[in-house]
């Protein structure tokens with residue numbers, strides 16, 4: 067199995083995490099975690115509620131800074147870099163609880179995703195950069211107008227990926243969308259960044275089986291296009307179908323890693339899930355985001 | 371000038387502790403309220419003022435004995451607190467987080483203005499019936515009133531401790547402060563807890579007002595504003611929601627002020643508090659006594675501004691309205707009317723500026739009048755002292771206001787939500803205080819006289835039509851620019867920051883850069899507005915642009931719809947124009963604004979034209 071794993075590891079890691087640690091008071095949310103994601107790979111992170119998955123994403127994406135350990139992105143040490151710098155380097159993420167810009171239209175939400183690609187925002191010289199940006203926004207020379215048109219067309223193209231779900235709602239404010247549609251907007255926004263690495267935090271939370279299946283196809287499509295994806299997901303069948311590799315976390319640490327099938331039968335993994343939740347009402351498909359609990363019971367299925 | 375013996379220092383220390391004790395009575399209440407409702411209560415200072423006036427009635431009109439006066443004040447203010455909670459805040463429980471904050475501002479305006487109407491704006495004496503002996507200790511001395519204040523402070527702290535620790539309701543208060551939802555699920559009546567906390571906090575605040583009135587032997591209807599701010603500062607020093615921290619912070623603030631006065635003089639008193647506030651907010655936003663760095667709790671999405679569907683005026687309507695406004699002086703010739711509307715257009719510049727930062731970027735600034743003041747002083751002084759032609763001085767003043775305003779608020783860029791409001795409020799106060807104290811530049815309390823009017827080719831533009839046209843043309847130009855800005859990529863970027871700054875950062879939006887841009891543009895617009903005001907008024911001083919002007923601007927912005935350019939103009943026209951045209955007596959005007967603000971928050975939070 068170790069050999070198999072080694073073979074499936076691509077040569078050039080896009081993301082390398084080593085010994086990442088984050089404490090919250092007495093609690094160690096992420097504990098000496100190491101992880102690599104190769105170019106074009108889809109790696110899933112699973113684990114019971116409170117395992118530290120979202121915290122891990124926050125550390126990678128620069129919203130939170132680790133107490134120890136390092137993050138290397140495309141061979142460059144990016145530990146502790148701010149979220150906005152990481153976005154500029156090509157890292158995009160979605161949020162577990164959905165964070166769309168409520169009073170912005172769907173189209174504008176997606177366009178914010180392309181923010182780092184705008185030429186006007188590139189000059190980072192203090193004082194001069196912002197003033198140039200202001201001048202460009204007010205004067206709007208043809209090049210700026212052309213860029214905006216191009217991005218708009220592209221944003222519509224991205225939204226079309228979700229079929230008829232979003233396209234008719236392009237000009238609707240995001241707060242008027244259904245929960246599932248907001249998740250779609252988040253993914254569209256992430257794609258508009260042209261990410262080198264995409265972090266998805268439970269993209270199907272709160273979706274019904276049909277919607278989940280659609281989302282699975284979309285992620286599969288992204289993967290086929292060569293996008294590198296790090297995925298947090300509680301729905302195990304989805305993880306099994308999509309992942310090249312699965313990393314299992316518990317209490318902030320990695321307790322297993324490997325091919326999906328191997329991980330699913332790992333006793334330590336089963337133990338971790340059983341230890342956290344009694345086997346019980348799996349509500350994977352209730353279409354409601356119950357926030358904390360509920361979803362955790364689902365992975366127990368792999369114990370069958 | 372500096373005292374060299376120990377005696378005066380002892381006096382300053384005692385004085386600092388006494389004042390600190392008074393702040394503590396305010397700060398503890400604010401901390402309790404923050405604990406259970408996560409709200410910084412801007413109406414707290416007004417309750418303190420009401421306490422002083424109830425005390426004044428008891429002492430001078432009813433000649434009640436001192437203990438009865440105290441009980442009456444506590445009861446009266448406690449009741450007021452419960453009423454504030456019931457009518458002002460409970461209906462807003464599920465409203466966006468900005469709503470209760472604005473409601474407390476509205477309530478404070480209403481209370482202050484009512485007191486002014488009832489008791490006149492003039493200060494009154496509040497004599498104590500206490501004996502006048504003083505005990506000399508080590509070169510300093512302590513009077514009966516000092517001891518009373520200390521006693522009341524310590525006594526209240528003891529009572530409060532007992533209440534929180536040993537009563538069922540006190541337990542409920544602590545449970546609610548710890549975790550509101552969990553407490554509710556355990557059967558805690560959260561409404562009752564809130565009511566109780568507001569009552570207790572307000573009773574303490576009222577007693578504090580009474581004590582201060584006695585201490586300085588003077589009270590006035592506006593005494594609450596500064597005091598409420600001091601309470602907030604003290605609370606922030608100790609860490610918001612932290613009751614023992616609030617007491618420590620208050621004593622510290624009292625000492626800082628007292629020693630500061632000893633070293634630099636009385637007129638700097640408030641400056642120390644506000645500079646301390648900014649320092650605390652920037653360096654230790656969780657207070658002096660907090661330990662670990664904390665992440666903001668999730669999720670924060672869409673909690674600040676209400677979702678809304680703005681009313682979009684068709685292009686032709688905008689052009690028609692602008693043309694009609696421009697043509698008005700051809701039809702209407704009464705100078706008074708034109709002057710009033712001209713004034714409304716000047717205020718509309720302020721509203722335009724505020725709606726950009728408060729509405730579009732979601733940074734609810736409460737010190738916006740400070741930008742007017744900077745612009746007004748810059749332009750006047752450039753014209754008078756540097757001999758710059760007025761036509762050039764006005765845009766230069768805009769640049770000065772843009773640069774200075776952004777630099778002053780810059781430290782607060784890392785703050786969020788209510789903290790931004792507090793910081794900007796403090797910045798506004800700092801501007802006023804610097805103007806007052808930097809006499810060599812600003813002429814201090816005397817103000818600037820003989821400011822030359824705007825003139826073109828040596829012809830001063832002072833007649834009725836010009837007083838109308840100049841502001842209108844400038845306003846239309848800025849409104850057009852701002853609309854253009856909002857239609858560009860900057861518009862969506864700025865609004866994204868308002869909607870969810872964490873998500874915005876994750877998509878590469880550098881918050882400092884864009885907040886800085888917004889404040890710079892806003893500073894320029896308000897600076898030009900202030901400069902025009904100065905050249906039309908020909909006289910300004912540090913009180914020409916007081917804090918209530920900031921509140922007025924906020925009311926205009928909310929009336930029109932947050933972030934809404936047309937709304938800002940409409941809000942200014944309605945709030946400045948209508949009361950004037952209906953000849954509403956000047957003294958009722960602020961009261962009307964306060965009531966309008968409250969009604970809007972309650973019944974039409976998206977304003978007339980909607981949030982954009």
Ligand SMILES: Nc1ncnc2c1ncn2[C@@H]1O[C@H](COP(=O)(O)OP(=O)(O)OP(=O)(O)O)[C@@H](O)[C@H]1O
Pocket residue numbers: 090093095113114115116117118119120121122162357358664665666
């Ligand atoms: N900002 C914070 N402050 C304190 N504790 C935190 C913070 N963020 C997360 N935690 C704690 O860290 C632990 C890990 O949380 P995290 O959200 O990363 O888990 P998760 O694996 O994403 O869980 P879920 O599957 O429920 O999303 C939890 O115990 C959580 O309470």
Ligand SMILES: [Mg+2]
Pocket residue numbers: 119120121162
């Ligand atoms: Mg999570």
